[in-house]
Amino acid sequence: MNILFVICSLSFRHGGPTKACLETAECLHNKGYRVEICATEDLQDIDSSLLSIFQNKGICIHVFPITLRNFFLSRYYYFSFDLVRFLSKNISRFDIVYIYSLYRFPPTISSYYARRKNIPYIIHPHGSLDPYLYKKNRHIKNIYEILFEFRNLNKAAAIHFTAIEEKNLVSPLNLKAKSFVIPYGIQLNYYIPNPNLAEKYFHELKNKKILLFFSRINFKKGLDLLIPAFAKIRKEISNLFLVLAGPDNEGYGEKVRGWIKEYRIEDQVIFTGMLLEEKKRAILSLANLFVLPSYTESFGIAVIEAMAMELAVVISNKVNIWREVEEAGAGLVVSCNVDEIAKACIKLLKNPQLAKEMGKRGRKLVENRYSLEATTQALEEEFKKIIESHKSNR
Template sequence: MKILHVIANLAPRYGGPAKAGMEMSAALAARGHDVTIFTTNQDGDGVLEVPTDRIIRKNGVDVRYFPVVQPKFWRTSPAMAAALKKEIPNFDIVHIHSLYLFHGMAAGHYARKHGVPYIVRPHGTLDPVMYARHRYRKKIMETLFEDRNIRLADALHYTTEEELLLAEPYVHGSPGFVVPNGVNSSDYRELPPKGTFRSRYKLLEGKKMLLFFSRINFKKGLDVLVEAFREIHRRHPDTVLVLTGPDDENYGQKVREWLKAASLSEFAIFTGMLTGADKLAVLRDADLFLLPSYSENFGIAVVEAMACGVPVVISDKVNIWREVVAEGAGLATPVDPAQVADAASRLLDDPELREQMGERGRAMVSQYYEWSQVAAQLEQEYRQLAGEAGTAGSGSSARAGLTWGS
């Protein structure tokens, strides 16, 4: 099949969606499909150092970066829209990542115009917490294009059953399917020697290491984490909180202020974003992974931690929490500092239970979240949708909706 993924950006700072979009595409290419990604060169306030005038081949995938222009908050790229207009008829299916952005408006419009089946992946934006955020601005976009995009999509792609259920009130009855995110478990089989990360920080000598491993962002429940850590540290003075991940919109300054107000600054380490061997080293040395998010449509960082044998404590707003608890790979709590602290303390008090949960997490990742397995599931969904909708370019343009740029 010829498959087109359309995503706003692939810069590492954007976390799970960017990582999953690239790895998903590579896994599909490994199954013999012709996979292309259209994206922008946006990287925060700047741009990636990538060419925008030619295709880049990455892991078997053709990646086309297009220049982003103002207003950048909308990931605006007229060059991408022009390419979508020209190229979409050449694909069998289009997979659109995220809502309320320029690329989704353009891709949905031209997919309908040319009768090419398309899938919309909300990436958690239809979780009630996220749906309510910036509601006025989103309502305008829904009226202009997003309601149409969702209503006329051939399917919506969710990564958990929980995400599907939470989105139901907002999708106008559009059909959906569940296929999870994945990891390449081979990337986590050979980890750095234990102690590699700890050796870089004198503060970690002889201490239990609590790891937050995600974007430093409002929705990750960092205010809850700081309050929980206050109680955890009171019960377990030998604990240190390590916060690893890119700082999203300078949110890290707030977290530092909360830690200072709680007299915990000297027991916390900010590493920034870690990749490659450094990422594996911090995961390898963690005693416990903590993610008390307010909203998390999947939580790829949770899967990465489990792949490294780290027991996890997550909120029941991280949408794989039911699966994690059912497999005995970790604990889930409400978004409540006291309950997060209780769960973490329970595991800190029981090294044997931590080890058991770590092993169950590894087994869970191998059984359910290997990219090769996930890509096979996704391929099946693509074939069904493409078969129902006919071949690329042969459909009616009756669903085209907006007439801009046609």
């Protein structure tokens, strides 16, 4: 089986999709499949050293330059003539094409060439169809959908959702393509708490209580709720620090700093920027509690990572795996409300034994449902079914 992944960018600043794409590709490659990835340049730097790790393992990664890079629309939509040329000449080599996201040039052009060359393709919308995001920029999206996107979706061999909740939220669109639900997975042996790493990278936070937000600094992540909630929590819990660990992609951090100043908690909030590899494990090892009060989250891979590190979690009911977390007793689920977020965090910070028990249940949940090996095997089986069905229909 020859598999092509198409993704707008492989910058780790985009969080879940980059991680999922690379690690799933590696897992499929280890099973003996030929895997290639097409991506374009990014406004942010791509970490070439991390990409080279995957390339050295035998995964072919093509990163195409953006055409007219200085033109805003070209950059924003990841427009690339080189990608067009590659797809037109090479897409027929593949048995299946897996496409990340919507409303950008790479997914649009790869869907077009897959149909033109009669190659089955799967679209993973990555939350783009969630009602909260679907409503944004609706006038532009309406045009894009009429011209391209509804055809791309309806003609797909399948649509991949990563949570039942995500699939249910999209159902009012009445898309014609079949769909399946397979969650993201992580490499479990990587996520082991390590106090030595915490000491190495964050010595200044030793013996302090840490409330950890580990995600992009982005408008949809509920930081406008978390900052006032933390101001309330700080009044009840002494020696508590809020660590905001993640990249600031769109300059949203300036708004966040404004709220921090407004609530006079500058001395208790720490921005770390994007953390990868050992530094990521270090901060997860150090934290007392993980919080993610997002307005929308198609999956929430950071939640899985936190649970794998035996951290209790406080998440909003807009994180699409909230039902699984609640049923497992791995954390507390709240609405997007300042008081609810504060009360939940205070409850677990004041009861470390309860938080510890939830953390252990979280690890068990990840082991049972979110291992990379299990999720990749499920995806592999879907690929095979789609390819066989396509051959028989053809």
